[in-house]
Amino acid sequence: MELVVARIGRAHGIKGEVTVEVRTDEPELRLSPGAVLRTEPASAGPLTIEAGRVHSSRLLLRFEGVKDRTAAEALRNTLLIADVDPAELPEEEDEYYDHQLMDLDVVLEDGTEIGRITEISHLPSQDLFIVERPDGTEVMIPFVEEIVAEIDLEEQRCVITPPPGLIDDRAEIASARDAEAAEPAEKTEGEKSGDDA
Known part of the structure; x- marks a missing residue:
């Protein structure tokens, strides 16, 4: 291979x-x-x-x-x-070669499908899984113990427990914050006009 x-x-x-x-x-x-x-x-x-x-x-x-x-x-x-011999395995028990992780299905603990691993990016601080979602968009999942709960090569899947915001739609979160931030500003303007009157 x-x-x-x-x-x-x-x-x-x-x-x-x-x-x-x-x-x-x-x-x-x-x-x-x-x-x-x-x-x-x-x-x-x-x-x-x-x-x-x-x-x-x-x-x-x-x-x-x-x-x-x-x-x-x-x-x-x-x-x-x-x-590389495809049967060759890394020396450490919890280590994997990139080819073993490519195309694994990425799911949450409850079985919700997130996508599949299409690329592994090796950064100085940590490795990242580049996961293609069913709609064609990509999400980056840090390959760290706190997030990657299980790698099951037999079942060809990777179970993750992502923190809030990692795979959620960030646009919705940002717009909700913007709406909350805008409300007090509108009140302040109303209070000012009341004082002037």
């Missing part, structure tokens, strides 16, 4: 290093020196990682044969793809 493990960003310095947007929970395994990765577009690769280091909380990689800034910049936005 093919998995996108990173996207190449800007060139860093003049010796061929690039920043990468990591898309795997196991960068030390997938993006270690010696790893050979296919690319999208295919014409950019395959690429062999020569060295890697963390700089200002960003992962920097250098590939064999990429020796200067011009060659590094030419790789910008290239996706790095690893071959």
Whole structure:
């Protein structure tokens, strides 16, 4: 099975290093020196990682044969793809690979359908599920213990307990607040005109 493990960003310095947007929970395994990765577009690769280091909380990689800034910049936005055995599981019990979570049905504890996971965004602070609702809109669900109550791979579902406002229609909440805020303002104007009379 093919998995996108990173996207190449800007060139860093003049010796061929690039920043990468990591898309795997196991960068030390997938993006270690010696790893050979296919690319999208295919014409950019395959690429062999020569060295890697963390700089200002960003992962920097250098590939064999990429020796200067011009060659590094030419790789910008290239996706790095690893071959992974579909039966392979992460070492930790409550960890999952992205491909295991993709297309899971997202439901509330009472069974109410929210949508399905179409993308997983790996941010520095936490991971986010991008969930497509039945009407085609998207909602972002933080992949944290307080919100994601259960991942059931056999049933292909993700049970969530979202806090108020996370999946509600925010427009309605905002308009209700606006209406409440407007009422006292109208009263004040009425009181002022009463004083003038």
